[in-house]
Amino acid sequence: MPIIHRHIATLQAALKPVRNQQRIALVPTMGNLHDGHLELVKLAKQHADIVVVSIFVNPTQFGVGEDFDSYPRTLDEDVAKLASVGADYVFAPSSVEMYPVLPPPTTIRAGAITTQLCGQSRPTHFDGVGIVVSKLFNIVQPDVAIFGQKDYQQLAIIKQLVRDLSYPIDIVAAPIVRAADGLALSSRNQYLSADERQIAPILQQELQRLAQQLAAGEHIDKGFNTLITDASERITVAGFKIDYLEIKTAQLEPVIDRLANDGENKKYTAQELIIVVAAWLGRARLLDNQLVTVY
Amino acid sequence: MPIIHRHIATLQAALKPVRNQQRIALVPTMGNLHDGHLELVKLAKQHADIVVVSIFVNPTQFGVGEDFDSYPRTLDEDVAKLASVGADYVFAPSSVEMYPVLPPPTTIRAGAITTQLCGQSRPTHFDGVGIVVSKLFNIVQPDVAIFGQKDYQQLAIIKQLVRDLSYPIDIVAAPIVRAADGLALSSRNQYLSADERQIAPILQQELQRLAQQLAAGEHIDKGFNTLITDASERITVAGFKIDYLEIKTAQLEPVIDRLANDGENKKYTAQELIIVVAAWLGRARLLDNQLVTVY
Numbered sequence: 401m402p403i404i405h406r407h408i409a410t411l412q413a414a415l416k417p418v419r420n421q422q423r424i425a426l427v428p429t430m431g432n433l434h435d436g437h438l439e440l441v442k443l444a445k446q447h448a449d450i451v452v453v454s455i456f457v458n459p460t461q462f463g464v465g466e467d468f469d470s471y472p473r474t475l476d477e478d479v480a481k482l483a484s485v486g487a488d489y490v491f492a493p494s495s496v497e498m499y500p501v502l503p504p505p506t507t508i509r510a511g512a513i514t515t516q517l518c519g520q521s522r523p524t525h526f527d528g529v530g531i532v533v534s535k536l537f538n539i540v541q542p543d544v545a546i547f548g549q550k551d552y553q554q555l556a557i558i559k560q561l562v563r564d565l566s567y568p569i570d571i572v573a574a575p576i577v578r579a580a581d582g583l584a585l586s587s588r589n590q591y592l593s594a595d596e597r598q599i600a601p602i603l604q605q606e607l608q609r610l611a612q613q614l615a616a617g618e619h620i621d622k623g624f625n626t627l628i629t630d631a632s633e634r635i636t637v638a639g640f641k642i643d644y645l646e647i648k649t650a651q652l653e654p655v656i657d658r659l660a661n662d663g664e665n666k667k668y669t670a671q672e673l674i675i676v677v678a679a680w681l682g683r684a685r686l687l688d689n690q691l692v693t694v695y
Numbered sequence: 696m697p698i699i700h701r702h703i704a705t706l707q708a709a710l711k712p713v714r715n716q717q718r719i720a721l722v723p724t725m726g727n728l729h730d731g732h733l734e735l736v737k738l739a740k741q742h743a744d745i746v747v748v749s750i751f752v753n754p755t756q757f758g759v760g761e762d763f764d765s766y767p768r769t770l771d772e773d774v775a776k777l778a779s780v781g782a783d784y785v786f787a788p789s790s791v792e793m794y795p796v797l798p799p800p801t802t803i804r805a806g807a808i809t810t811q812l813c814g815q816s817r818p819t820h821f822d823g824v825g826i827v828v829s830k831l832f833n834i835v836q837p838d839v840a841i842f843g844q845k846d847y848q849q850l851a852i853i854k855q856l857v858r859d860l861s862y863p864i865d866i867v868a869a870p871i872v873r874a875a876d877g878l879a880l881s882s883r884n885q886y887l888s889a890d891e892r893q894i895a896p897i898l899q900q901e902l903q904r905l906a907q908q909l910a911a912g913e914h915i916d917k918g919f920n921t922l923i924t925d926a927s928e929r930i931t932v933a934g935f936k937i938d939y940l941e942i943k944t945a946q947l948e949p950v951i952d953r954l955a956n957d958g959e960n961k962k963y964t965a966q967e968l969i970i971v972v973a974a975w976l977g978r979a980r981l982l983d984n985q986l987v988t989v990y
Contacts, residue, residue, distance in 0.1 A: 408861060412863060416715055417715070419714070419715055420711055420712070420714055500858065501859070504806075504858075504859040505805060505806025505807060505808065505855060505859060506803065506804065506805045506806055506825075506855060506859035506860060507802075507803070507804050507806070508801065508802070508860075509801065509802050510800060510801045511799075511800025511802070512800060513800065530801075531859070531860070534860050535861040537833075538832075538860055538861045538862045538863065539861050539863070541836060541863070560800060560801060561801055563795065563796075564796070564799040564800060564801035564826070565801060565803075565826070565829050565830055565833055566793075566830040566833045566834050567833045568707060568833065568836070
């Protein structure tokens with residue numbers, strides 16, 4: 401069984417003697433662990449000798465009216481699952497332990513990358529992510545930290561945070577883990593009714609269709625916007641309320657629609673794009689994304 | 696002689712084997728070292744086994760039109776001085792080493808404490824301090840860091856940053872080192888002409904006078920504002936252009952002037968106040984401060 405630490409000081413005391421002789425991995429989570437999280441831990445074990453999993457429902461990354469209070473908290477089950485994959489330490493602090501002053505006066509903002517996509521509908525979300533991840537980095541001082549690719553924008557923001565703040569931490573991205581029908585695993589999937597759960601995989605199916613269209617070069621004649629509009633309509637008709645559906649470069653920069661800009665020269669150089677989507681289905685806000693190489 | 700590191704990676708490689716067996720102290724400086732800096736190093740040696748002195752004229756803490764370009768850079772002399780007090784490592788990175796992207800997209804802001812005093816006339820200054828100090832903390836991962844009390848607001852901000860971001864670093868404040876005539880040592884004192892250098896100690900003399908007035912309780916009858924106004928007039932007449940002169944609590948919170956608020960009850964409980972001043976004398980912007988306990 402992993403050893404549970406509720407306090408910063410005891411976790412640090414436990415890690416101090418082994419630091420530098422052994423590589424330490426951090427897997428930050430909000431608990432309510434599913435197989436996607438367990439894959440993060442398995443990946444962490446490949447990159448380090450000691451795996452610390454933090455379980456903390458971070459208040460600063462929830463906006464007003466969001467699901468902070470109802471977010472599922474299942475520590476006992478989480479610890480049992482973590483035992484099955486060999487996590488060494490669970491860091492499960494109280495809110496007061498993490499935030500003696502809440503909200504903390506100090507803010508961290510990872511620049512323009514935070515204001516698009518999820519940052520549009522959740523304007524304070526990534527500031528909260530920035531501060532809690534920085535705190536966890538400073539508390540654990542890991543050699544490597546593992547983040548899931550499902551939260552693609554979060555991953556990009558954390559990579560930038562690590563670069564801009566000179567954290568000596570390798571950031572490892574873990575592939576999205578999906579249910580058999582393709583739905584990306586998420587703690588928020590349990591907000592779905594049985595009927596909604598049947599509909600939910602359509603989101604991933606439409607991303608795949610879009611990726612195939614891009615790989616086949618359909619955007620060269622039709623333009624990105626037409627493909628996006630068509631996919632949005634299908635997703636909306638299926639019962640989703642789309643927050644955003646966008647095609648970006650893998651670095652989350654804008655793609656240039658050459659149909660509009662350069663009708664003569666319909667040749668693209670190979671580049672990796674990402675299709676990113678956030679959509680509500682009932683009470684659940686679902687995220688998904690799909691990387692695709694286009695020419 | 697201290698070992699000079701120009702690169703993050705080589706400094707970290709040097710520190711890694713000794714970390715946790717030995718306590719590491721960081722003394723952040725912008726170089727052009729004077730006896731005040733050397734006292735920081737001596738204090739660091741009392742708190743740690745290994746002392747790292749960073750020398751980096753940090754572009755992000757200078758505003759437009761400030762003295763970034765003309766700030767004195769004297770690395771060879773600095774290293775010789777550091778040898779005399781037993782510093783172990785000098786970290787003297789290039790701007791590109793510290794900021795691959797300048798300015799970095801990520802910002803750190805230590806809340807309302809940054810917008811008063813120096814933050815009024817230098818609105819981006821403490822954001823620059825916040826990011827460079829965070830980077831130095833992450834690069835060096837010291838057990839203790841030493842900051843001079845002359846930059847009192849900076850010290851308060853760094854203490855808050857450490858608390859809010861959970862840095863496992865003890866912050867040690869070093870007393871102001873003064874010339875024989877009372878002028879607080881500062882690299883910027885060399886911007887003073889010979890005549891200005893004669894006038895400069897008046898700043899400290901007026902702070903001392905104010906402190907004596909407060910210690911004697913003169914504010915109880917006169918109010919803080921009258922004392923401040925009188926001191927400001929004397930400082931201005933001497934040839935200074937005052938940026939600010941304020942009386943705050945030691946935590947840089949507002950003091951309540953009970954003369955105005957509560958004419959009946961002119962009793963104060965003991966509290967530690969700080970008088971903080973920034974004033975231009977010729978090309979030099981001088982800082983000073985004085986703690987005083989009042990009743």
